[in-house]
Amino acid sequence: MLRPPRRRACACDDTIKSAFRPDEQTHVVLVKPFRQGDALVISEAASKNTPTAASDLCLVKLIVGPGNPGPVGAPSTSPGIGIEVWLPAPAKWDGRIHNVGGRGGFDGGTHSSISEVAWPVAAVTAGSEGAVSASTDIGHSPTDGSWGMDPDGTLAKPLWQDYAHRAMHEMALKTKALTAAYYGRPAKHAYYEGSSTGGRHGYRLAQQYPDDYDGIVANLPALNWAxxxxxxxxxxxxxxxxxxxxxxxxxxxxxxxxxxxxxxxxxxxxxxxxxxxxxxxxxxxxxxxxxxxxxxxxxxxxxxxxxxxxxxxxxxxxxxxxxxxxxxxxxxxxxxxxxxxxxxxxxxxxxxxxxxxxxxxxxxxxxxxxxxxxxxxxxxxxxxxxxxxxxxxxxxxxxxxxxxxxxxxxxxxxxxxxxxLDPVFGDLASDNPDLSAFKARGGKFLSWHGWNDEAIPVQGSIRYYDRVIEKMGGVAQVQSFFKLYLVPGAGHLSPNGTANPKAIPPLPAPGQLYKLVVDWVERGVEPRGVVLQAPANSGVTRSAPACAYPQIATYVAGDPNVATSFKCAAPARSNR
Structure with missing residues (x-):
């Protein structure tokens, strides 16, 4: 029996602009190859701090409309959602998509230089891991809220919908479609990782678009924005x-x-x-x-x-x-x-x-x-x-x-x-506790939040998880696919959120939760016995267990700087 012919893969050149048109609202605006060692910039000059490509990459920049029409120069005028997709060389691709969230707050900003992105960087992710990785500007440029109001003083509802959820969904859809076109085959698995506003987006993806990703890592989320x-x-x-x-x-x-x-x-x-x-x-x-x-x-x-x-x-x-x-x-x-x-x-x-x-x-x-x-x-x-x-x-x-x-x-x-006004704000609140569709399709979800978050109070994450437990039949049912870790001393994208500069709390290491969720999705290995360590560059040896909420790390005996001195157990008292 003859096998069907394999679809022809796209090359990293301007032919993608005509070859990739998944719908009428999507346009390729730039295709640029990067060789290993190239500075990860597009048009601006590189600096000594500019990261370089860890391997050969292809950047494809997309605009997904309709955006928000208006006068030139108005903060709310937008051509649409900007998406950057970074594709490893075919020989280096690991078969995965690992998309990343934005920079926090209202996100947005000029989406033209990888050096402007604070965490985690899509180009660095693609180059170091070998996974396709994408990021988005959420559909607007100003970061102070001006974008959210039309020139007549009314709220710019299309932009709020993009910011609330649509941009992240479009990024998932377009990354998958472009991946299949570029390599001639679809990704085996798709993952999302983000913190702060990117964390909220991760929760929203599981709630509203359960088929977009197999695994999600979403941290420090601002679930109730207003x-x-x-x-x-x-x-x-x-x-x-x-x-x-x-x-x-x-x-x-x-x-x-x-x-x-x-x-x-x-x-x-x-x-x-x-x-x-x-x-x-x-x-x-x-x-x-x-x-x-x-x-x-x-x-x-x-x-x-x-x-x-x-x-x-x-x-x-x-x-x-x-x-x-x-x-x-x-x-x-x-x-x-x-x-x-x-x-x-x-x-x-x-x-x-x-x-x-x-x-x-x-x-x-x-x-x-x-x-x-x-x-x-x-x-x-x-x-x-x-x-x-x-x-x-x-x-x-x-x-x-x-x-x-x-x-x-x-x-x-x-x-x-x-x-x-949440409906006018694009249904911005991302706190729907019904994750049954995400669970039913086999999705896995990991999240952490620092107790000393200087920006987004940790109680918001606790409140949401409590509601998920109530909605979905108890702790065991929820933890079969979704685990939340609360980390003492940790701040908001900072290793130490406390007023004590000498506090060096154990933290999730870069990539630690991502590896756990990949193993959970692809190998069926449920995260258990997770241990956090003090940052490697701190010069301090300290560890602690990462306890899945509602359990907390409870001291048993021994050195309190060692994880084995604790056990994960339910708290002995009420929070109030």
């Missing part, structure tokens, strides 16, 4: 409303945060330098004489001491947004639990997290405000550009930073408005 971003403004509003706009100094913030760590980090008789059991930490700076100024009845006589009002403000940042700017006593509720009520709208950060490294903990006070995208979300929720930071541009008005004049009640109203 809630999280508005809650980020709250931390800065506490400074405005309670402290007259005068932020604590870095030293004051470190004093309070490190006092919290010292009060809660003892394991096996040793101070670890980071908190292992954050839910059990009820430290209250307003009752700690060691941080309070002598004039406040404390014992701290240094210039870095804090007033009782400042200590209470920090506790509000730890607790999270409420409708009236209040916070209960930490002894009653430390904010670490995932449950919310009508007054407590969203989460704050864990005690000990670096406050001044927290995104927008002092919005408007630091130049590192990342173009003001969190205040931009509040402006979009209320359709009032003046509330945003000055980088926000729109024909109806530009950002003036007027969020600083909002009351707690007004911010809570913006929070509620953002939730109500």
């Amino acid at each position: 809630e999280w971003t508005t809650a980020g403004v709250y931390r800065a509003l506490v400074v405005e409303r309670d402290l007259g706009g005068v932020a604590l100094t870095d030293a004051q913030q470190d004093l309070v945060s490190n006092a919290a760590i010292s009060a809660c980090d003892v394991v096996g008789g040793q101070h670890l330098g980071y908190v292992m059991d954050n839910a059990a930490c009820h430290y209250d700076p307003a009752k700690d004489p060691a941080v309070l100024c002598a004039s406040e009845g404390g014992t701290n006589g240094t210039a870095d001491c804090v007033t009782r009002l400042q200590a209470q403000a920090v506790d509000k940042m730890w607790y999270g947004i409420t409708v009236d700017g209040s916070a209960p006593s930490p002894a009653v509720d430390n904010g670490a639990g995932a449950r919310l009520d009508g007054k407590h709208r969203w989460y704050g950060m864990m005690r000990g997290t670096s406050l001044y490294n927290a995104y927008f903990s002092r919005l408007g006070y630091r130049s590192s405000a990342k173009d003001g995208y969190i205040a931009g979300q509040v402006a979009l929720e209320l359709q009032n550009p003046t509330l945003a930071e000055p980088t926000f541009r729109n024909a109806t008005g530009n950002g003036q930073g007027l969020w600083q004049d909002m009351s707690y009640k007004q911010l809570a109203n913006a929070f509620d408005r953002g939730v109500a």
